[in-house]
Amino acid sequence: MIRTLGFKHDGTCFDNISLNEIKSDQFAWYWVDFNQPTPEEEKELTSTFDFHPLAVEDCIERDYQRPKLDDYHDYIFFLLHSLPKETYDALELNLFVNDKMLVTFHHEELRSVNQLFEKLQHYSVKEAVDPVNLVHAIVDNIVDEYFPYVYGIEDQLNHIEERTDENSSHDLMDRLYDVRHDMQKLRRSLLPMRDLLYRLLNTTQISIDKEQQLYFQDIYDHVIKLVEMLESYRDFSSDIRDNYISVSSDKMNNIMMTLTVITTIFMPLTFIAGLYGMNFIHIPELEFQNGYFVVLGVMALIATVMFFIFRKIGWLRFSRSRKKKRRRIFLK
Amino acid sequence: MIRTLGFKHDGTCFDNISLNEIKSDQFAWYWVDFNQPTPEEEKELTSTFDFHPLAVEDCIERDYQRPKLDDYHDYIFFLLHSLPKETYDALELNLFVNDKMLVTFHHEELRSVNQLFEKLQHYSVKEAVDPVNLVHAIVDNIVDEYFPYVYGIEDQLNHIEERTDENSSHDLMDRLYDVRHDMQKLRRSLLPMRDLLYRLLNTTQISIDKEQQLYFQDIYDHVIKLVEMLESYRDFSSDIRDNYISVSSDKMNNIMMTLTVITTIFMPLTFIAGLYGMNFIHIPELEFQNGYFVVLGVMALIATVMFFIFRKIGWLRFSRSRKKKRRRIFLK
Amino acid sequence: MIRTLGFKHDGTCFDNISLNEIKSDQFAWYWVDFNQPTPEEEKELTSTFDFHPLAVEDCIERDYQRPKLDDYHDYIFFLLHSLPKETYDALELNLFVNDKMLVTFHHEELRSVNQLFEKLQHYSVKEAVDPVNLVHAIVDNIVDEYFPYVYGIEDQLNHIEERTDENSSHDLMDRLYDVRHDMQKLRRSLLPMRDLLYRLLNTTQISIDKEQQLYFQDIYDHVIKLVEMLESYRDFSSDIRDNYISVSSDKMNNIMMTLTVITTIFMPLTFIAGLYGMNFIHIPELEFQNGYFVVLGVMALIATVMFFIFRKIGWLRFSRSRKKKRRRIFLK
Amino acid sequence: MIRTLGFKHDGTCFDNISLNEIKSDQFAWYWVDFNQPTPEEEKELTSTFDFHPLAVEDCIERDYQRPKLDDYHDYIFFLLHSLPKETYDALELNLFVNDKMLVTFHHEELRSVNQLFEKLQHYSVKEAVDPVNLVHAIVDNIVDEYFPYVYGIEDQLNHIEERTDENSSHDLMDRLYDVRHDMQKLRRSLLPMRDLLYRLLNTTQISIDKEQQLYFQDIYDHVIKLVEMLESYRDFSSDIRDNYISVSSDKMNNIMMTLTVITTIFMPLTFIAGLYGMNFIHIPELEFQNGYFVVLGVMALIATVMFFIFRKIGWLRFSRSRKKKRRRIFLK
Amino acid sequence: MIRTLGFKHDGTCFDNISLNEIKSDQFAWYWVDFNQPTPEEEKELTSTFDFHPLAVEDCIERDYQRPKLDDYHDYIFFLLHSLPKETYDALELNLFVNDKMLVTFHHEELRSVNQLFEKLQHYSVKEAVDPVNLVHAIVDNIVDEYFPYVYGIEDQLNHIEERTDENSSHDLMDRLYDVRHDMQKLRRSLLPMRDLLYRLLNTTQISIDKEQQLYFQDIYDHVIKLVEMLESYRDFSSDIRDNYISVSSDKMNNIMMTLTVITTIFMPLTFIAGLYGMNFIHIPELEFQNGYFVVLGVMALIATVMFFIFRKIGWLRFSRSRKKKRRRIFLK
Ligand SMILES: [Mg+2]
Ligand SMILES: [Mg+2]
Ligand SMILES: [Mg+2]
Ligand SMILES: [Mg+2]
Ligand SMILES: [Mg+2]
Numbered sequence A, B, C, D, E: 001m002i003r004t005l006g007f008k009h010d011g012t013c014f015d016n017i018s019l020n021e022i023k024s025d026q027f028a029w030y031w032v033d034f035n036q037p038t039p040e041e042e043k044e045l046t047s048t049f050d051f052h053p054l055a056v057e058d059c060i061e062r063d064y065q066r067p068k069l070d071d072y073h074d075y076i077f078f079l080l081h082s083l084p085k086e087t088y089d090a091l092e093l094n095l096f097v098n099d100k101m102l103v104t105f106h107h108e109e110l111r112s113v114n115q116l117f118e119k120l121q122h123y124s125v126k127e128a129v130d131p132v133n134l135v136h137a138i139v140d141n142i143v144d145e146y147f148p149y150v151y152g153i154e155d156q157l158n159h160i161e162e163r164t165d166e167n168s169s170h171d172l173m174d175r176l177y178d179v180r181h182d183m184q185k186l187r188r189s190l191l192p193m194r195d196l197l198y199r200l201l202n203t204t205q206i207s208i209d210k211e212q213q214l215y216f217q218d219i220y221d222h223v224i225k226l227v228e229m230l231e232s233y234r235d236f237s238s239d240i241r242d243n244y245i246s247v248s249s250d251k252m253n254n255i256m257m258t259l260t261v262i263t264t265i266f267m268p269l270t271f272i273a274g275l276y277g278m279n280f281i282h283i284p285e286l287e288f289q290n291g292y293f294v295v296l297g298v299m300a301l302i303a304t305v306m307f308f309i310f311r312k313i314g315w316l317r318f319s320r321s322r323k324k325k326r327r328r329i330f331l332k
């Protein structure tokens, strides 16, 4: 579907304008949104707007494309990653911008674009709106959508950390690696978007005035904050992993201690019992009236001595369960 | 609460001045402190001072915000992290500065700001004080407050290192990871503050004379020192962790050796005892008068040989407890 | 074999021209392809074209040579890595280019060069083709050939990750290290090719117009994308390895628990049985009518208590098999 | 103690001059050494020399201070780390220098300063000595003192590496981490001293002629060499640690193999013995005349088969002790 | 031994010229080689050539010296690492060069210098040879000598990798760390030589024409290739180490499984046998005619069930030996 908005010089705004009409001089500038376009509609990028084939190729291809900004001589073309509702697999938004035009192109329905389009469609007075304002609004929305995802990462890491020494920590590490995987996806979108915003701040292709620059600077700031949060989480997740390994090794030590203590106490006792279970014709001890009780006593003595030795060298410690306090990494 | 101090051209200082009055020409410059402001008071940032909405938003939002410096055309706005009494979760201090004004804004009571405000309020003569001096005093206080925290990190690491080979080292690693977590928080505050100070040294928005520059340079120096200490501690904490792993693996080796020695000595003995406990009608050894004593001798021989073999290959070593000398990492 | 194509000023193209003839003024420019040349043919590089001995040496030597671009005064010489069908061991393609000449040299049959040569040979009209277009086409083909290999890496990593907790994971890690090895090979080709393309974009030796520059920029973009994918895969493969280690350690813990539980339950029971198998003349319990049943009861009691203790401390957990969902790292 | 040396224009040198006299025009330049000054003497820094309070604070404070160079308008102030006899905890040496003055300040006795002072004091002819020569001599001495420490690190690492597979390697890792700790201390002194020397080479505050520059360049060279040696040692120590872990894991494997072999051989034998120790009224084998010998044969057979199986799968290997050749890392 | 070659303006070359004569105007330029000089001969560096004492010190000292280039005003002094026949401990070659002179100094016999010297000595016609050509030839020889060493590293790594899962992998890791050690030595020579060559390409002290520059560029290229190979090998060796750890952990798992399976099968059986070996006066089962056979049956049943359980959970897997294909990392 192709949606259009035309803005006259007096600030009034009209929608549902045909693509031929919208490029005429009656409009100061216009926004054309290719929302999940059909292959037929995709061709308008070339036939109506005459965009460069390389930019058109980047739009149409459904392959992964990293955020980037290309300067074609009459317009800039750039590409952002927007986050969808449920996954961390970013959706692409392609934008063609100059001072008279904003063309957006996306293969999937995008919340941030929709909201803005409908808002402009239904309010009558739109003073002082120009393509730069629109681009700011779209980019701001897209960047703001990252925050809940990034905070979600933190929640998951905290949840995993709290459970590190539970016995059911069986697939905890697996979850941790999934979270790291998601972090990597976010980072792969945010790092080039940081560079892109830096270039957008310094492009001469569209006229961003000093006041508008402050607003783009503010988005740039947020992206830096998001990137730093992800760096922090990465370190944190490495520490969780390393801690898990040491907890796991502690557990193994405990299990082995138990095994060793039991074996070391019972082996000599069982041996003694076996000794007096032998059928030699002449074993003097067997004939003592109280031999059995003496042996029982010796056995008790051996077990007791062993017990105190193990307590001395610390092998009779039992694992206390540790309480974790939940904490926030970033938000206070 | 909004607190005010107005400084006349002759250096005299008055407090409790209303916000309207303070901007008049009778004051050479003024300090307004928004100390835990109510939502009503927060609005003065816009209505009285007409600060830029983006800066106001950064002030008012209670979200984590990284230290940064923004140059609005008539003033600079910057944001520092101050450390509270008990935790490592930094508190934000927002400052608006130009040559005629210092506005500070903070959602929590801050020691460093309070001390300075009260000092200025109660002493009558304040020669040669200007906004730059005040900013220096505040930033100096805030940075100085980091030192005990950073030294505290060192103490904790030393304490953990000393106990690495204790048997009760059970949740030692957990504590280590908590310390690393705190270090990360401090680093997250200090790294952008280092950059901020560098930019403050080079800003043209406020007039810092050569002499004052030396003083800011001194703070910058301290922040670099703090950052280097944290880097050192990070390396040190990694080494503690790695050492713990090797100590832990040594322990496991010891436990396994004990188990193996005991098992290897008693298994053959128990087998022999079992052998002569069989009920076959014809077992010649059983009928020898001294069979029992011969078998006892053989058993003793086996045990002795085993014992020497194990001593030879070094499996009869017992863990000596290691003494750690406490050492200082940074302070001599 | 040496293949030639001569392009006249009117755009017509002729093949099978002798090396002497092709340098004459009747051709606007020409392409000479040294395809698996014989030692005899290799000498033409010097005798006919008088290329610099260092460049000729780089061509002829069959040693590994990293992609690079050298500026000899009358032409540029550069060297690319092309991927063959089945392995990740790149093949070299050497190119000598100026505005009147394209000479390609390769010791192995290269798909990308062949396709292009045959396409030019069989179509009659070749408007607006110049050496720069040809170089673009060749480099574009070569870079495009990397994508299936890089996606293949992703598939292998996903396949390995899915099987991480299978019991047959025996040589999984070995395969992982082989994949890492292949990734390293790809990286070793792609990193210098990224630099080479950057230099090609900025060379003044061949005249690349603004329009053509966009096309080289597009290839540069693809190489950056490939490099970033490899970086991502490297992180991902490290995480798989670390996860494998934690899965492996979990398994060991389970095995040790089983061993310890079994040993701890049966050792006391066997000891008791051994106790009453002793042949002392006076063991009162043996003479009780129901002694056997009492002992059986005691044994059952011990076993039951042990069982509940182990369940309490969580050592009776059995490894559930985990289901992995397959996911895509890059493509959506 | 404050020691002074005054140099006349004719090159003659006088000592024991009072602080008031020394600043007079009769001396071309002078050296004042604050050697472990009393609090009273420390005040001369301000009262006599009028040094900047920030520099004075850096001198007097006994806190750790990183090497740095500050340019005060009439002199440069810098701070070096000198190594004491027995530990790696550097001592601070503060220097104030311009073309007419060298003031050194240190809280501890420093060999390098003492030697130089006494040498100047006792030789009568000091042609062509100026503050820059003195600074060079002091800095050269201080840097040269690092070499034995750094070579000492190498010796310790070699000693640790040689003993990696000894059985008494118990606290080897602990020593390794102590060495790493010392390396970190050296690095913390040397890295900022490298930067400091670079700045000293480029300062305009003191006049270093081309010839003198070569000499400072030579010291700079040595510091770079020291830093590179430490980097190498760091890598080497990491490899020792990793190797220790693999040696340790090898040992564990050996221990477990022994345990498993012994257990696996004796368990079935003991079971068979137990079988024929049962007291059933009818066990046919027990009544065979040669039953006992047949069972002994079967047992021997089982043990032999087991033995060959274990030899086949390689579990009967015994740890050979490995010989390490001692080698030099840096010195040939 | 001091060897000399004097080149006249007509290109003729004479050897065995005394040091006094060689500096006279009859020679266009000369080469003096200090080959393992005696202390007496070393003094000529100062007395005859008047080289700077710092450069002379660097020559004469037998300490490790990193490759570097120093610009003394009349000549450049630089220092290379040459590889000897059998070890990776580089030998130093010191060179003093300007347009009229080449002085080489080395404490050990160096192949690359000898070959060149003898070649010049024995051929009569030496057209177009100048000090720059000689320096190129020497540096080229020295760099070329690195290749077999670096390829040797690769062979060793491949050999180690192939044997990773052999049982005799006992000191494999030790060898790996030795190889890493050698790699580090090579890197320590090659990294500064790369920088040195870069500076040599850009020095203005000796006149390198455009053509000669291409030749030095070619050497620079080779050094970059060597450095990249070493980086690759470093990664590869880390992967071998990590793989070894996972192979080792797999082995441990197998051993533990065997132990657990054996223990778990025989412990209950041995317990049952012990049970019916007790001497209670009344154990009903013992009096059944077929009691023994029933018990044997029960035992067989228990063993069979256990066997199937272990097969189900995968603990009865036996380690297949893995076949490694040998592969080349760099050469195709
Ligand atoms: Mg697309
Ligand atoms: Mg926003
Ligand atoms: Mg916002
Ligand atoms: Mg997963
Ligand atoms: Mg903001």
Ligand SMILES: [Mg+2]
Residues within 6 Å of the ligand: A161, A327, A328, B181
């Ligand atoms: Mg936490």
Ligand SMILES: [Mg+2]
Residues within 6 Å of the ligand: B058, B059, B060, B061, B062, B063, B065, B092
């Ligand atoms: Mg705020």
Ligand SMILES: [Mg+2]
Residues within 6 Å of the ligand: B140, B141, B143, B144, B219, B222
């Ligand atoms: Mg301070």
Ligand SMILES: [Mg+2]
Residues within 6 Å of the ligand: none
């Ligand atoms: Mg201070």
Ligand SMILES: [Mg+2]
Residues within 6 Å of the ligand: A324, B174, B175, B177, B178
């Ligand atoms: Mg914790």
Ligand SMILES: [Mg+2]
Residues within 6 Å of the ligand: B218, B221, D054, D057, D058
């Ligand atoms: Mg200071």
Ligand SMILES: [Mg+2]
Residues within 6 Å of the ligand: B158, B161, B326, B327, B328, B329, D181
């Ligand atoms: Mg310490």
Ligand SMILES: [Mg+2]
Residues within 6 Å of the ligand: C058, C059, C060, C061, C062, C063, C065, C092
């Ligand atoms: Mg080649």
Ligand SMILES: [Mg+2]
Residues within 6 Å of the ligand: C140, C141, C143, C144, C219, C222
């Ligand atoms: Mg392409």
Ligand SMILES: [Mg+2]
Residues within 6 Å of the ligand: none
């Ligand atoms: Mg394409």
Ligand SMILES: [Mg+2]
Residues within 6 Å of the ligand: C174, C177, C178, E324
């Ligand atoms: Mg392999």
Ligand SMILES: [Mg+2]
Residues within 6 Å of the ligand: A054, A057, A058, C218, C221
């Ligand atoms: Mg593209």
Ligand SMILES: [Mg+2]
Residues within 6 Å of the ligand: A181, C158, C161, C326, C327, C328, C329
């Ligand atoms: Mg995945």
Ligand SMILES: [Mg+2]
Residues within 6 Å of the ligand: D058, D059, D060, D061, D062, D063, D065, D092
């Ligand atoms: Mg001090």
Ligand SMILES: [Mg+2]
Residues within 6 Å of the ligand: D140, D141, D143, D144, D219, D222
């Ligand atoms: Mg020196």
Ligand SMILES: [Mg+2]
Residues within 6 Å of the ligand: none
């Ligand atoms: Mg010296």
